Amino acid sequence: MDAMLFYVLVGAVIVAAIGRWRGWPAPLLVTVVALAASFLPFIPDLDLDGHLLLNLVLPPLLYSAALDVSFVGFKRSLPQIRRLGIWLVLITAAAAGLVAWLIFPALTLPGALLLGAIVAPPDAVSAAAIGRKLGLPRRIMTVLSGESLINDATSLTLYRVFAAIIAGATLTVWDGIWQFALAVVVGVVIGLVFGIILHQLRMRVADPVVIGTFGLLVPFGAYAIAEHLGGSGVLAVVAMGLYVGFNAPRTDYTTRQQEAPLWLSADLLLESFVFAYIGLQFKRVLSDLGDESVWHILLLSGAVLLVVLLVRPLYIYPAHALARWQERARLRRWDRAVAAGRFDESRQRPGRPPVTAEQMKARLTEPALDWKDNAVISWAGMRGVVTLATALAAADIAELPTGPSHAIVIVAFIVTVATLLLQGLTLPLLIRRLGVAGDADEEADAAAMAAVRARSREAGKAFLASQRKVWAGKYGEAEMKAFDMFASRMTRVETDTDQAQEVEDSMPKPSYEDLVALSKGWLHVRREVLLAERDADNLDEELMRELMTAIDAEELALDTRGATRTPGRA
Template identity: 30%
Template sequence: MSNAFYFNLILLFLVAIIALEVLAKKLRWPPAVAQLIGGALIAFIPGLPAFEIDPALVLEVFLPPLLMAGAYYTVWHEFRRHLVAILLLAIGAVLFTTLVVGLALHSLTPALPWAACFALGAIVSPPDAIAAKAVLQRVALPRKLLVLLEGESLLNDATGLVLYKFSIVAVLTGVFSVGGALESFVWLSVGGMLLGAAFGYLVYKTIRYLHDTELMILASALPGWLCYVVGEHIGVSGVIATVTYGMMLGWHQHEIMTATARRRGTAFWEILIFVFESLVFILIGLSLRGVWERIAHADKSIADYGLEVLLVLAVVIASRFVWVFTVDGLVNLFRRQAAATHGHSSWRESFVKSWAGMRGVVTLAAALAVPAEVPGRDLMLLCAFAVILVTVLFQGTTIGWVIRLLQLKATAHERTYLNEPQTWARIEQAQYAVVQQLAYDAQGQLLHPRLLEQYGYRQSLSDKHKNEAVLPDDIRKAHFNVVLAAVAAGREELLKLHRAGEIHDALMHVMERDLDIQEIAALHSRG
């Protein structure tokens, strides 16, 4: 097929994303579910060739920006507070699932080598960051539970991919060393963190000197890919390098980026992540045809693999429940000693944590990358796809219902933070203090009376209401409704001047931008 054909195919995917997003909202499905089904239907369009996915390319293109976006918005204080619990999921649960799947599969099919069984376990063990984000952003959860699941999704891909690589090497060479594996895992993790930190430090020191907004956005986004590519090239974890860089950028972006770069950068990332997340699930659906055709030409039919597939599915789901409930139970038993790092978990939280184990692109890419000479490759492909379909279509569509059934609700942050009125009181006190100093010249003559009056009014109003839970709606809404009405009147007059040919297009866009900023600020402040 020509390059033009593939370009047209990408255009088809983008149109499909819009249609499937609308359909998902109509049916109240998670968009990931509609996109996966849509991709599968596209794959079987008559005349369309089987779509071959390069697993290494998929990981390099899609995984870094999606990981970085998740890391960028990670709340560092909460992540650090729950780091032990996150690692128990991101490392412990993945190791446990790999082990249990390997043992169960070998007991059913003793002819399959141990290493191949554990390779399949490693393929299906890590819940997917993209699938988790796509589902979790549409549900309301207790804050601690959300931090644990989002933190797990950032780190568990590294564990699964490391286990997968060691298992495949063991299958092909027949050699496996536990000590060597642990040593390599530590190096991959620490090396990844150091690499990500190095990129983060470099960006922190240089980006403030890029006075062009577009260059700032590009210079902050590009290292997300570079961390992953360089990390994989030099033999450390590209996943951990990317996550480390994303967390550093998210922490320091308030200091090093201009307000314009932040606003435009946010818009850029929102569109990019939306398109990439959607394309990932469409590509997963598209790969169904290739997997189907491979299995159809294999020595065994799909029906012959039924028992093994059902066993792997059951073990993958059940093992997460066993691990989560066991760990949470032990922590609750000794919660006095462990409360500082893990905290108390109710059985309802443990159930939702266990249910939120959707698999996705990493599982698919790992399965597709299995060398042809590895025993049981067809079984690995079929099991990987079955696990993705069941966890995304079943668990992904029902997690909201499970949360409502268990009556779990979103909670506030665990530590005591200043509320909105208290924060505004501190900000506007600082602003008023500066305006008081700059409102007079060296001789003490008042130069900016309106600014002094404006900031003095803001400071007195916020100080008056600083001990209330929220700013009074009647005062705030009335004030910003007037501001919005003034903006609307200004926009109407600007359009009249432009339509009458009295102002140039360039000035029209500049003035419109200023009115847009005023409107956005007023809408945000009004609530």
Template identity: 40%
Template sequence: MDQMPQLMALFAGSLLVTALARRWGLSEPLTLVVVGLVVSYVPWLPDYQLDPEVVLMLILPPLLYTAALGSSSAGIRANLRPIGLLAFGLVLFSTLVGGLIAWWLVPGMSLGVALVLGAVVAPPDAVAATSIGRRLGLPRRIMTVLSGESLVNDATALTAYRVAVAAVVGTGYSLLSGAGMFLLAAVGGLLVGLAAGWIVHRVRSLMGDGMLESALGLLVPFAVYLLGEQIHASGVLAVVVAGLYLGKRTPEADAATRLQDRAVWKSADTLLEALVFALIGLQLRTVVDGVGDRLGQLVVAGFALTAGLVLARGLWVWTTLYLPSRLSGKQEPKPWQHVFVVSWAGMRGVVSLAAASAIPVTTEAGAAFPSRDAVQFLAFFATLATLLLHGLTLPWVIRKLGVRGRESYTDALAEAEASHAAARAAQDRLAELTEESEPPAGVTDRLRRVSEHRTNRAWERLGRSADEVGESPTEAYRRLLIEMLAAERDVFVRYRDEHRIDDEVLRRVMHELDLEELALRQA
């Protein structure tokens, strides 16, 4: 309870910085990190220690789960090769490169400890990269590859981290047992995620209560993660697989459940992402104080480690994703600009800091874990350096190379065709129903107009912009109806204030008006 005021202040401050960054058009992750760095040296503020258990059990699972819910399983399957090469191959390659650099440059650091550090800093966190890419309109394939990489690479890195830590602390891990741990983590995580997703989907379909379905959904990422970890599988991979399974079956849920789930998880995402990047910045004073008079030496090693990680990602991406398609001639080579953007999106995140903080204090023999402070400092340095380097330059790189998505027209055309077919099916169904029983006068015509309006709205997106031809009929209809809804809302509020209707009546009517306005604004 003593830490509750600090926690509430951290949440409130993170949201305030996020709101200001959005208002000023700044990158939210970078703004939060920079503000956290400054705040960490304010004398009268308390230290915010990064608790690895909180990050790995309470923050990481819901962030991965919501990302998986919103991902395209078809897109991931179509890009399985590049995602696998990045999420598995690149993580292990980066672990080796980072470990060898640290072993070579940090006096007294053994190869085993250096490989622990390599595993800690190996996985990029694509939250910042995807937020920049979404804002600048990156092609969907690049977004799918980056998102897919970020969903799986934490599982690979954390498994490599456990193997390396076990070897250092003396629990007798061999190369063969490490490979077995990897296999158990991957297969176990996959099976746990599929089983949990299947069970949750069946249970939710039997509930028939949107509120209870959403409440159950809130438990899924935490329960699935814990279940995976309990059987020594990858809890991270289990959460991702469960999220992909349930995300694909979202259309089978009740409409109220979908609305509630979307609102709840978007709010949770905003809060947790703000907290994560604020915590990264707030660790500066703690890790600097931990290394004492070795600061200068470790800063040099930190620059070398960061450069090595950046070069390792570039080398891996170009040799595994670009050259094979260019040399084989069996498929159209990927545009080099797209490959460069993927190679430059290597920002590290809070998982690296949490893993570094979770390193045991002592070995099995009771001795202090060697070079623990140096590992934590270098992990923080690499995380901060890559966030600032890539975060500040990635928007410029995307604009300079002209990497833009071209999916807007094809999406609009596909939507218009689907809307046309859907409207035809709806009107056929309406004709069947009206043959069975004639509705009151005017109802049929009104329903037909609603269906036609929805179809026209989709086709209008294929035409010229409003700047060229002026406001379309659908846009005028939407704008005027939103104003009419606002006028209705004002009347109901006035009646409540005059005690002519009860608050419960107002809430019910406001909910109906809000749903109608939300549908109009989403359109």
């Protein structure tokens, strides 16, 4: 088994690498190749416990995804994310469960609802990969990514409730609501505690290798402790990732540069293995189909698949229309409140960025999604690792008879593979046909970057003015001329990483360290401007991260130049 796991990992990564090289959706390619490989005679059956698969794969994947999600965008799109991540999962689970019970009564109603909970949550890994490749607007990517962060928590909570009922527990609707509330509160609290601790470590420990190692381990701890205390391990990892990701720009740049490729590699390894494992289960699923029940189970699988495909758009469009109607009602109440003088811009919380009436009004509105955006979101419902792993875990429930437990695994597998192939292969075509692209983002980004550069120049001038007084007390007229030339270049061209070397030749030996300090101080000012603009909702967080990466590269070049200086040059 150990050798088999290694071969699967290596093979999956090779196939994924080929897919990335050719520009194909790597998760889909890995799944198809694994499906074909499952029929090879020398490929043994790879059987993993569903709980083990969830505990090993889900925490790092969720944490990595949460690190990359814009917290500001997540908060702004939270109503849309909540509708998809909670209510759509509940409706899908109920609809799929009822259909499954009518077609296959041997499942019993709790068993059918358990199956509904298993197939309810989409996995946005492949959808996000396709969206990034085709340049989907951030408003869509934020909703899809945010949905994938919380829908697993809803699904796994439902799974626990119905598994407990099957095991003989007597639970009411209020008991289920209490379990869900407990899962949310405990999960979020545990995640925030772990996030605060990890952030403090990142702020105080200067070794990026150590911090990166802790980053790999902590998600498993947060997930396990939250689950042990009755909370949602998924929400714990998500809350921790959102907190750490939001505060990542405040840590040392070497930490950010270390962890970015680390998590990209971990994602590639884990995602490749998961989709390879899904494909390799095909032969086993076929062997579990009995001759007498094969058509019955295939009918059940087709019906559940149809429900999964149809419920999503049938829910999204009416829910979006209702949300827009409620939004218009909120805005009318807000306009009346402003007209009546009940909002005073001069009364602001101390220590918080000032908020104007227009900004408050913007917070009452959801990011605009048109019918094309909703069409893409409706078709981006591919299932993945959570569906398959919970189905395998359900097969171990002793109270489930063999027939229904096999049926749950088979249906979950068919729904997972069918949605991956059907929706995954046609989603790019849909995106191209509808013309949904990020052109508007590019225009807004260009305007935001121009505004940030203007603010950076103003902040830089104030910083340089204060530093000029310091230099004036230490150096003479020749050095101050060099300072003025250096300052002029910094305020004119923000990304000139060669400026230190050019000015250095004209300066006396003691000045180089001051020059480096001046450069780093200027970089610090620019970072603070970016953070202030993000916190004031003037700059998209993803754009801020791109600009922060450019500043990090400048500081790395500065440090590298200093480390490689010859001893003879001061």
